[in-house]
Amino acid sequence: MNIFTDRSEIKFEKKSVVTVGSFDGLHRGHIKIIKELISTAKKNNGTSVLVTFDPHPRSVLSKYSEVSILTSLDEKKMILDKLDVENLYVIHFTREFSQLSSEEFIQNFLIEKLNASHIVIGHDHKFGKDRLGDENKLRELGLKLGFTVSSVQPECIDDEIISSTKIRRFLINGELDKANLYLDRYYSICGIVVKGAQRGRTLGFPTANVQIDDVKKAFPKVGVYVTRCFLKDEVKFGVMNIGYRPTFENKQELVPEVYILDFNRDIYGEKIRVDFIKRLRDEIKFNSKDELINQIEKDKREAEKIASQIFN
Numbered sequence: 545m546n547i548f549t550d551r552s553e554i555k556f557e558k559k560s561v562v563t564v565g566s567f568d569g570l571h572r573g574h575i576k577i578i579k580e581l582i583s584t585a586k587k588n589n590g591t592s593v594l595v596t597f598d599p600h601p602r603s604v605l606s607k608y609s610e611v612s613i614l615t616s617l618d619e620k621k622m623i624l625d626k627l628d629v630e631n632l633y634v635i636h637f638t639r640e641f642s643q644l645s646s647e648e649f650i651q652n653f654l655i656e657k658l659n660a661s662h663i664v665i666g667h668d669h670k671f672g673k674d675r676l677g678d679e680n681k682l683r684e685l686g687l688k689l690g691f692t693v694s695s696v697q698p699e700c701i702d703d704e705i706i707s708s709t710k711i712r713r714f715l716i717n718g719e720l721d722k723a724n725l726y727l728d729r730y731y732s733i734c735g736i737v738v739k740g741a742q743r744g745r746t747l748g749f750p751t752a753n754v755q756i757d758d759v760k761k762a763f764p765k766v767g768v769y770v771t772r773c774f775l776k777d778e779v780k781f782g783v784m785n786i787g788y789r790p791t792f793e794n795k796q797e798l799v800p801e802v803y804i805l806d807f808n809r810d811i812y813g814e815k816i817r818v819d820f821i822k823r824l825r826d827e828i829k830f831n832s833k834d835e836l837i838n839q840i841e842k843d844k845r846e847a848e849k850i851a852s853q854i855f856n
């Protein structure tokens with residue numbers, strides 16, 4: 545996949561088929577739009593372009609600073625590449641950019657730079673200043689500026705429209721299975737393994753503490769999870785605790801830490817991706833270290849059982 549930004553000096557020669565959006569989560573609904581994008585580009589002998597914004601527009605425009613994000617830009621790049629999108633065009637989203645009218649946005653970016661001949665949008669897509677541009681406005685502009693438009697009907701599960709907002713809510717409520725179902729993959733976090741209190745090894749369960757790449761990333765609800773961990777050259781199952789370690793600490797610092805199964809290596813400073821497969825339980829304040837150790841032993845056995853059921 546070719547990756548461009550709004551700073552790249554580009555002018556597409558070939559006609560393109562374009563879709564535009566935040567695509568946070570890249571869930572089943574987004575995937576439906578992307579499939580339509582790719583098949584239309586093939587039909588039209590054009591190249592497919594997905595235009596997205598970074599940072600997420602809501603985190604720039606919202607009065608509330610606690611907006612959480614499901615997919616970082618790096619994760620989006622990886623997923624879009626797998627989906628065979630030919631070009632990704634990333635616009636650095638600022639307040640100033642948000643003031644462009646829908647017509648200015650389409651003319652300056654989609655027509656002049658990307659040579660768009662067709663635009664694919666989701667059912668509720670809004671664009672331009674104050675989100676005033678909708679499908680009708682886009683079709684009107686298409687007649688004037690020379691492009692066609694198609695819109696994709698929403699993807700549903702049990703009559704519920706799939707959305708990033710619902711997925712965020714499922715994660716926060718501990719409904720991981722539903723979040724994963726809506727995403728059509730396992731929810732994941734990426735980061736670097738950092739040093740903790742060096743206590744894990746004394747419990748018999750060393751845990752890789754993950755410092756997340758994207759501070760805005762949504763965390764699943766506090767608790768213990770079966771995970772799949774991607775290291776540089778290895779994929780391993782693990783049990784992750786996302787929590788405050790109330791048995792030992794009074795601090796209110798939320799730490800994601802994973803005990804990797806069948807593994808014994810120093811991985812401080814290494815990159816790790818953790819996929820969340822199943823939620824096992826809430827975090828507990830134990831009365832003793834031994835009770836905690838017994839429970840982690842049980843979590844480990846449960847994780848081994850679940851991993852072998854799902855992946856064998």
Ligand SMILES: Cc1cc2nc3c(=O)[nH]c(=O)nc-3n(C[C@H](O)[C@H](O)[C@H](O)COP(=O)(O)O)c2cc1C
Pocket residue numbers: 740741742743744745749750751752753768783784785788789790791792801802803826827828829830836840843
């Ligand atoms: C599978 C698993 C489950 C855990 N569950 C709890 C828990 O219920 N309560 C708790 O206080 N700490 C829990 N922990 C966190 C341990 O207390 C933590 O791993 C330990 O304090 C080590 O911290 P360190 O890596 O900073 O040395 C859990 C850890 C793992 C790996």
Ligand SMILES: Nc1ncnc2c1ncn2[C@@H]1O[C@H](COP(=O)(O)OP(=O)(O)O)[C@@H](O)[C@H]1O
Pocket residue numbers: 737738739740741742743744745746749750751752753802803804805806807808809810811812
């Ligand atoms: N099975 C394992 N799972 C996770 N980390 C492991 C494992 N075996 C060795 N390690 C290493 O041990 C470190 C964790 O040990 P721990 O005593 O919990 O220290 P810390 O408090 O710094 O996390 C990890 O960051 C990793 O480098």
